[in-house]
Amino acid sequence: MADPESIKKALQKEMSVYQTLQQELSKFVKTRTELSARANETDIVLEELKLLDDDANVFKSVGPVLVRQDLVEARSNVTNRLEFIKKDLERLDGQIKSLEGRMMEREKEMMKLQGKxxxxxGSGASA
Known part of the structure; x- marks a missing residue:
């Protein structure tokens, strides 16, 4: 049988790794929430641009100045921005899923160590 102290140290190490993964997951979720909000806002802008007549005046903000922009160009820019945001969301979802898988592995390992x-x-609750 393994020494209870070495098991406790291994369990503490696993818990430390798990906490680090939790912090990383929290950052990813926050970033995903922000990106999702930007995607929704951009989608609303695109829908509004679709409602405009082809001869409507469209302006974009460049610093403190509003600059006239062609409606077709504006639609294209907003569509491209929305595509980029959606790709970022997909990439982030993959990272979150991978991180959650790593966290599950750490949980299983911690349970094994607590059983040992x-x-x-020794007391599993003390670690």
């Missing part, structure tokens, strides 16, 4: 610690006569 109990079997070795």
């Amino acid at each position: 610690l109990r079997a070795a006569g």
